[in-house]
Amino acid sequence: xxxxxxxxxxxxxxxxxxxxxxxxxxxxxxxxxxxxxxxxxxxxxxxxxxxxxxxxxxxxxxxxxxxxxxxxxxxxxxxxxxxxxxxxxxxxxxxxxxxxxxxxxxxxxxxxxxxxxxxxxxxxxxxxxxxxxxxxxxxxxxxxxxxxxxxxxxxxxxxxxxxxxxxxxx
Numbered sequence: 001x002x003x004x005x006x007x008x009x010x011x012x013x014x015x016x017x018x019x020x021x022x023x024x025x026x027x028x029x030x031x032x033x034x035x036x037x038x039x040x041x042x043x044x045x046x047x048x049x050x051x052x053x054x055x056x057x058x059x060x061x062x063x064x065x066x067x068x069x070x071x072x073x074x075x076x077x078x079x080x081x082x083x084x085x086x087x088x089x090x091x092x093x094x095x096x097x098x099x100x101x102x103x104x105x106x107x108x109x110x111x112x113x114x115x116x117x118x119x120x121x122x123x124x125x126x127x128x129x130x131x132x133x134x135x136x137x138x139x140x141x142x143x144x145x146x147x148x149x150x151x152x153x154x155x156x157x158x159x160x161x162x163x164x165x166x167x168x169x170x
Contacts, residue, residue, distance in 0.1 A: 006046055010039045013055055017062055024066035038062040068124060075131050107165060114164035118157055125150055126157025
């Protein structure tokens with residue numbers, strides 16, 4: 001059940017929240033989704049009997065979600081949105097055989113599915129480390145966790161993807 005204080009804060013600042021998210025993601029519909037997700041996280045973060053969080057805290061949640069979305073979108077664009085012509089231009093002149101290309105496409109698809117199976121925090125940690133080149137300290141700061149927890153999340157993400165790819169080879 002929604003805390004009336006948090007609902008009041010969200011309702012009173014909803015337009016500003018959506019506008020703020022839109023300035024980061026440049027997409028009105030995605031900004032609406034981010035605002036809703038932020039409210040749900042804001043509401044879930046409120047402990048019974050404790051004062052309600054501030055608009056500043058809510059905006060921080062919005063900012064983090066919007067930045068995560070932009071990073072994820074950039075990663076998807078570089079990894080998964082290349083068409084066959086772009087991929088062929090990055091390979092040696094002869095290019096892979098049709099069979100090899102099918103294997104590459106299947107592995108990319110399996111990796112995408114494995115990433116989608118991960119819990120959000122684990123996926124973000126793994127993507128930041130493996131694809132973004134972020135250090136564990138940066139990941140820990142971004143996710144507001146310890147460095148050792150960031151390391152655990154990255155390892156779990158990599159293991160999960162390796163297992164998923166190994167299963168698809170069978």
